Every structure is written in structure tokens, then in C-alpha cells.
Amino acid sequence: MYVRALSQLLDAGSEVVDSKTLGRLIRIAPAQVRKDLSYLGKFGKQGQGYSVPYLRDELRRILGLDRRWTACLVGVGNLGQAIIDYPGFVPGGFSIVAAFDSDPELVGKSIGGIPVRPMSELDGTVEASEITIGIVAVPASQAQSVIDRLVDAGVQGILNYAPVAPHVPERVILRNIDPVLSLQSMTYYLLQGSRPD
Amino acid sequence: MYVRALSQLLDAGSEVVDSKTLGRLIRIAPAQVRKDLSYLGKFGKQGQGYSVPYLRDELRRILGLDRRWTACLVGVGNLGQAIIDYPGFVPGGFSIVAAFDSDPELVGKSIGGIPVRPMSELDGTVEASEITIGIVAVPASQAQSVIDRLVDAGVQGILNYAPVAPHVPERVILRNIDPVLSLQSMTYYLLQGSRPD
Numbered sequence: 001m002y003v004r005a006l007s008q009l010l011d012a013g014s015e016v017v018d019s020k021t022l023g024r025l026i027r028i029a030p031a032q033v034r035k036d037l038s039y040l041g042k043f044g045k046q047g048q049g050y051s052v053p054y055l056r057d058e059l060r061r062i063l064g065l066d067r068r069w070t071a072c073l074v075g076v077g078n079l080g081q082a083i084i085d086y087p088g089f090v091p092g093g094f095s096i097v098a099a100f101d102s103d104p105e106l107v108g109k110s111i112g113g114i115p116v117r118p119m120s121e122l123d124g125t126v127e128a129s130e131i132t133i134g135i136v137a138v139p140a141s142q143a144q145s146v147i148d149r150l151v152d153a154g155v156q157g158i159l160n161y162a163p164v165a166p167h168v169p170e171r172v173i174l175r176n177i178d179p180v181l182s183l184q185s186m187t188y189y190l191l192q193g194s195r196p197d
Numbered sequence: 198m199y200v201r202a203l204s205q206l207l208d209a210g211s212e213v214v215d216s217k218t219l220g221r222l223i224r225i226a227p228a229q230v231r232k233d234l235s236y237l238g239k240f241g242k243q244g245q246g247y248s249v250p251y252l253r254d255e256l257r258r259i260l261g262l263d264r265r266w267t268a269c270l271v272g273v274g275n276l277g278q279a280i281i282d283y284p285g286f287v288p289g290g291f292s293i294v295a296a297f298d299s300d301p302e303l304v305g306k307s308i309g310g311i312p313v314r315p316m317s318e319l320d321g322t323v324e325a326s327e328i329t330i331g332i333v334a335v336p337a338s339q340a341q342s343v344i345d346r347l348v349d350a351g352v353q354g355i356l357n358y359a360p361v362a363p364h365v366p367e368r369v370i371l372r373n374i375d376p377v378l379s380l381q382s383m384t385y386y387l388l389q390g391s392r393p394d
Contacts, residue, residue: 088360163285
């Protein structure tokens with residue numbers, strides 16, 4: 001969020017930003033902004049604000065956003081095809097370089113320029129292509145076993161779209177795309193607007 | 198997250214839980230758990246822990262999770278079809294009751310039991326079906342104008358899947374599904390495991 005806000009500021013021509021302005025952009029208190037940034041390094045001088053381009057580039061470097069990460073996708077149904085077509089990954093630093101499916105009808109096809117491979121090629125491809133991240137777009141019932149296979153094959157991060165809370169070893173970083181949690185986080189506020197009392 | 202953790206505890210047969218156990222389940226400090234819950238009501242007695250079923254049901258009621266929310270979907274491409282098929286919404290309390298697309302090839306078809314309507318029917322349907330939430334699965338270039346139409350039609354919440362940061366009036370609650378932010382939040386940790394130094 002900091003990197004995005006700083007990129008916006010840079011696009012708008014800002015060279016220097018203070019913690020108050022930066023905090024307002026990402027809805028975090030100025031004191032927390034200073035605390036977050038001081039945890040990652042020493043970026044500014046008291047009372048002078050932060051240099052926008054320097055802070056942005058340093059954060060990108062520290063967070064590993066200045067390099068390209070390779071990912072594979074498992075599950076090439078409607079959701080998987082939408083993920084391959086999603087235009088945000090490449091500008092964000094992520095390339096999907098391989099796709100897998102257990103459906104023989106899909107294997108061998110090319111989706112968005114990426115050939116769909118059989119599950120039997122998963123281990124070899126993850127190793128040969130040095131794939132770091134596995135994106136999981138299979139039905140809930142298959143998600144845990146697919147994630148186990150990805151972890152065994154050597155991926156270090158999992159982005160899970162299936163509506164389950166999978167288990168991964170501690171060394172593997174898991175993120176879940178959970179639209180229900182997003183919806184449930186808004187109902188409290190919707191209720192305030194709609195409650196008939 | 199509290200409601201999910203409490204439901205898990207209930208499924209596991211727990212009747213009472215303390216802030217330490219609850220905090221561990223959702224990775225929040227016990228003091229923050231007590232603070233969060235005290236903000237919403239008075240649920241437990243000092244030193245006695247919380248009643249799991251009572252707390253779960255009260256939180257569900259307060260958060261508006263004990264009722265059914267109606268949503269419509271705009272954009273019935275691969276992503277939209279995956280959203281219609283997503284099995285998590287209904288158990289989470291959300292029903293997609295209408296779908297819209299501007300593509301005449303899709304209009305009139307039925308996807309997952311939901312007829313695809315033309316955009317011209319959006320306003321009337323939102324009003325007639327008392328739709329509260331709009332789910333947006335259109336390309337980035339169309340997202341803002343679709344969101345503006347949904348807001349004008351009267352939805353109070355937007356779940357946006359397009360890779361843009363749209364603007365909504367203050368009274369409308371916006372949540373973005375942002376897989377790139379999820380991926381970018383893991384690269385720092387991936388770097389620690391992979392940095393060759």
C-alpha cells in the first residue's frame with residue numbers, strides 16, 4: 001500500500017511527502033506510518049518529510065518488488081482462465097509461466113499464450129522454471145491436495161482462490177483470496193444504512 | 198475472522214474461550230481481542246472467558262451476518278462465471294440474484310441458473326429485487342462507469358474485481374479483490390528464504 005501510494009504521488013509530481021499526507025492516502029495514522037517505515041529502514045530526517053522517489057525505490061527493493069517473480073497456475077476452469085487474463089500481475093511483478101489441469105480435455109490447449117500441462121509435469125516444471133509461487137484455482141475439494149503437491153514440488157508461496165482454509169508448512173507463505181470475507185466486512189456498515197429503526 | 202474462529206471452536210465442541218485462545222486462532226494479541234470485542238458489546242466476565250455460542254451469535258447479529266444479502270453481478274465473462282459458480286457466497290449469507298452484461302451474445306443466456314440481462318435493465322432490477330451489493334467483474338477500462346451506474350441504481354456496497362482503484366461516494370462501501378496486493382504482501386518473506394547471500 002505504501003509503494004502504491006508513493007507511486008501515485010510520484011505520478012502526480014510530488015517529490016517530498018510527510019507522514020500525515022502519506023497516512024491519509026492509505027488511511028493509517030501518521031504515527032503508525034513513521035513506525036512502519038522506521039521498522040524497514042531510516043528514510044527521512046525529522047521534520048523534513050520523505051523523498052518520494054527514494055522511499056518508493058527503497059521500499060520496492062526491500063519488499064522484493066523490483067524483481068520478477070514466477071508463478072504457476074493450477075486449475076484452468078473459468079476462474080483459472082480469468083486469472084491468466086488478469087492484466088494486473090505483470091505490471092505488479094508477477095509472471096504466470098505455466099498452467100496445469102487434471103482435465104484431459106484442457107491439457108495441451110493454450111490459454112492466453114500459456115500451454116496447459118498435465119499434473120504429472122508439475123514437479124519437473126516447478127523445478128526447471130524455478131517457480132516460486134503457486135496459484136490455486138481448483139474446486140474446494142481438491143485444493144488441499146493440490147497445495148500439498150505444490151509445496152512438495154518446492155514453491156514457497158501459495159495464492160489460494162478456493163473457498164477453504166488450507167494448511168501449509170510454516171516455511172510456506174499462504175494468501176487466500178476470500179471474497180466472502182470482503183463481503184462480510186461490509187455488512188456491518190450496510191446495516192447502519194439500511195436498518196429500519 | 199472472529200465469527201469464523203468461533204464457528205470452528207463450536208464445531209470442535211468448545212463452549213467457552215478466553216482471549217488468548219481466540220487471539221491465537223486469528224493471530225491477534227489477546228489485549229486487542231478484548232478491545233475489539235468490548236467495542237462491539239459486553240460479552241464476558243473478567244476471568245471467565247467468553248461463551249462461544251453466545252459470542253458467535255451476537256457477533257453474527259451485530260455484523261449483519263444473520264440475514265441474507267442480495268447481490269447482482271456485472272460482467273459475465275470467465276471471471277463472472279467463476280463468481281456465479283463460487284460455492285462460498287450462499288453459506289456466507291450472500292445470494293447473487295441477477296447478472297448483467299453488455300455483450301448481446303451473453304444476454305438471454307442462463308449461467309448457473311441466473312439469467313444474463315442487458316445493462317438497460319440494471320436500474321429496474323436493483324430496485325425491484327432490493328439488491329444491496331454490486332459485484333463488478335468487467336475489464337478495468339469499464340469498471341468505473343459500471344460502478345457509477347450501480348451506485349446510481351442504489352446499491353450500497355461494491356465488491357470490485359477489476360484491477361483499478363475506483364471512486365465511490367462516501368455512503369457506499371467499497372471492497373476490492375486484489376490478488377496483486379496479496380502476492381506483493383508475500384514477496385518480502387519469499388525474499389528472506391531465497392536471497393542468495
